[in-house]
Amino acid sequence: MRNGQPDVSATIGALMGEALLRGPLAPDEDFFDCGGDSVRAVDVLQRLVDVCRPAGPEAAEALRSTLLETIFEDATPAGLAAVCVAHATVPGAVGGGQRH
Amino acid sequence: MALRTATTGGGHLATWAQLHEAAYAVLSFAATLEPTAPVLLIVDNTPASAATLIGLTAAGVDVLPVEEVNSHLTDLLAPSRNPGVRTVVGPARAAGTQPAGIAFLSYERCRAQPDQAGAPRAGRLGEVLQLTSGSAGEPKIVRHSLANVWQGGHTYRQILDLTPADVVVAAVPLAHSFGLVGALTAVIVSGAELRTTQRFQPGRLADTLAAEATVLFGTPQVYRLLTPVMHRRPTPARLRAAVSSGGPLPADLGVRACAVLGVPVRQFYGSTETGLISYQPDLDGELPDPSVGVPAPGVRLRLTRAEPDDPTGAGQLSVYTPTLFHGYLGGSGPVCAPDGFYDTGDLARLDADGRLHLLGRKDTFVNVGGRKVNPTRVARILGEHPEVREAFVFGLTDADGEQRVHAAVVLGPGTDRADLAEHCRARGLAPYEVPHELHRLDRLPRTAMGKVDRQAVIAAVTAVPIGSEV
Numbered sequence: 001m002r003n004g005q006p007d008v009s010a011t012i013g014a015l016m017g018e019a020l021l022r023g024p025l026a027p028d029e030d031f032f033d034c035g036g037d038s039v040r041a042v043d044v045l046q047r048l049v050d051v052c053r054p055a056g057p058e059a060a061e062a063l064r065s066t067l068l069e070t071i072f073e074d075a076t077p078a079g080l081a082a083v084c085v086a087h088a089t090v091p092g093a094v095g096g097g098q099r100h
Numbered sequence: 101m102a103l104r105t106a107t108t109g110g111g112h113l114a115t116w117a118q119l120h121e122a123a124y125a126v127l128s129f130a131a132t133l134e135p136t137a138p139v140l141l142i143v144d145n146t147p148a149s150a151a152t153l154i155g156l157t158a159a160g161v162d163v164l165p166v167e168e169v170n171s172h173l174t175d176l177l178a179p180s181r182n183p184g185v186r187t188v189v190g191p192a193r194a195a196g197t198q199p200a201g202i203a204f205l206s207y208e209r210c211r212a213q214p215d216q217a218g219a220p221r222a223g224r225l226g227e228v229l230q231l232t233s234g235s236a237g238e239p240k241i242v243r244h245s246l247a248n249v250w251q252g253g254h255t256y257r258q259i260l261d262l263t264p265a266d267v268v269v270a271a272v273p274l275a276h277s278f279g280l281v282g283a284l285t286a287v288i289v290s291g292a293e294l295r296t297t298q299r300f301q302p303g304r305l306a307d308t309l310a311a312e313a314t315v316l317f318g319t320p321q322v323y324r325l326l327t328p329v330m331h332r333r334p335t336p337a338r339l340r341a342a343v344s345s346g347g348p349l350p351a352d353l354g355v356r357a358c359a360v361l362g363v364p365v366r367q368f369y370g371s372t373e374t375g376l377i378s379y380q381p382d383l384d385g386e387l388p389d390p391s392v393g394v395p396a397p398g399v400r401l402r403l404t405r406a407e408p409d410d411p412t413g414a415g416q417l418s419v420y421t422p423t424l425f426h427g428y429l430g431g432s433g434p435v436c437a438p439d440g441f442y443d444t445g446d447l448a449r450l451d452a453d454g455r456l457h458l459l460g461r462k463d464t465f466v467n468v469g470g471r472k473v474n475p476t477r478v479a480r481i482l483g484e485h486p487e488v489r490e491a492f493v494f495g496l497t498d499a500d501g502e503q504r505v506h507a508a509v510v511l512g513p514g515t516d517r518a519d520l521a522e523h524c525r526a527r528g529l530a531p532y533e534v535p536h537e538l539h540r541l542d543r544l545p546r547t548a549m550g551k552v553d554r555q556a557v558i559a560a561v562t563a564v565p566i567g568s569e570v
Binding site: 072 | 299300301302303304306321325328329331332468469500502504517518520521522525530531532534536538
């Protein structure tokens with residue numbers, strides 16, 4: 001997941017496709033328009049967090065929470081990929097904006 | 101402001117005066133129609149949809165409200181199933197999605213121009229029709245008088261002590277009774293302000309809560325999706341009540357949601373046929389409360405024991421409510437016992453404090469995030485695929501407490517699971533109705549009587565690791 005955004009996007013497109021029992025989604029295809037519902041969305045995010053392997057439970061929680069908010073606003077593979085990249089590759093940005 | 105609806109592109113606002121004016125224009129228009137057939141109304145949670153609902157029923161038209169994302173337009177309106185609907189009213193973007201022979205009117209077209217306002221029809225008020233699971237098989241349509249809906253709104257106003265100072269956030273569709281009665285009608289009778297959304301977005305909901313909301317209506321799934329997002333925001337300053345309905349709220353979720361919302365999540369229990377049955381009063385820090393609370397005002401409960409010696413006093417729950425339905429559309433014969441009690445079919449007990457505990461729900465429907473999915477209907481649509489030999493559809497609750505739609509299918513050689521999923525979508529099933537898990541079996545286990553053996557099917561599909569099937 002650290003090889004840049006296009007690969008991340010393809011991984012997410014494939015995860016979404018699996019949840020919908022179809023081929024991978026293109027980077028700009030909307031998961032909900034393709035037949036996703038909120039139960040499937042939560043499944044996709046769970047698997048995505050597992051794939052991203054965040055550093056520790058707190059980072060995982062922050063990533064999960066940001067992805068959850070994002071998928072209901074921009075449910076494209078590209079949109080979620082941007083979140084993953086920001087969380088995984090920018091040191092100190094993991095969990096940015098959260099209060100603890 | 102009376103009603104604000106957030107949309108992805110901005111929002112819709114309406115004052116009470118604007119809502120009244122719009123509803124009156126609908127009423128005037130509807131008075132020129134023959135009030136013969138029920139109207140199917142797509143309620144997209146906007147002020148226009150609310151005004152249309154109010155205006156049509158006030159004009160004596162029976163209205164069946166449905167959500168915008170639903171499969172009834174294709175299924176319920178099929179000639180063999182149509183309960184007499186000849187007109188669909190909805191947002192202009194829904195034009196053209198109706199079967200042949202069904203007329204479509206946009207919200208705007210459903211209003212009289214100022215110079216052509218007809219006189220309101222005297223006499224009968226329209227009924228509000230609601231889809232329900234029934235006891236088995238295909239859904240039935242429940243009839244409620246407008247007076248019932250109004251009474252229900254007053255009950256919510258009273259329980260939640262709603263006033264014009266309140267800002268009520270409905271994270272539930274206004275097409276279903278919880279949103280229609282608990283949120284919309286209660287707001288109308290109390291003068292509070294209502295916030296709705298066209299599309300559920302936990303981030304935007306969290307922002308609204310943090311800013312000004314005083315009361316929140318949600319399903320357990322809303323609280324499940326909202327809670328992690330609220331972690332990154334301050335505790336809502338004005339929120340004083342959070343209500344959950346549409347399914348059981350798992351205790352651990354209730355505790356987590358309370359921690360970020362600053363108020364306990366109170367479970368409300370009712371049904372389409374009865375309206376509100378019981379509710380958790382303002383809890384004094386006694387979390388979690390495993391009950392569904394105390395009877396709502398005017399509600400009487402009766403438990404019929406299956407086992408006379410059962411020390412817990414558990415029994416089948418019958419209720420009398422001030423908002424009992426008037427029957428099923430097209431149905432004849434009594435729907436209640438001679439003394440007016442309605443059998444919910446749910447198994448329950450009362451504790452020493454008079455609180456009601458649900459032990460088993462009769463519901464044959466699968467509850468996907470508060471939306472009811474009819475397994476018989478999904479199985480029928482699966483069975484219409486030429487390569488499906490047998491199909492059995494059921495709900496299973498996962499570790500989260502959410503239900504999913506499962507289908508066990510016996511397939512011919514010419515299809516696979518991806519093809520079946522596409523078939524379901526092409527046949528107009530809503531995303532939440534398309535089976536979340538499709539299990540391929542060599543045959544469906546059956547009882548000696550020849551009925552599909554549900555427990556054996558569940559045992560067979562849970563023995564196969566999910567994801568290993570083709």
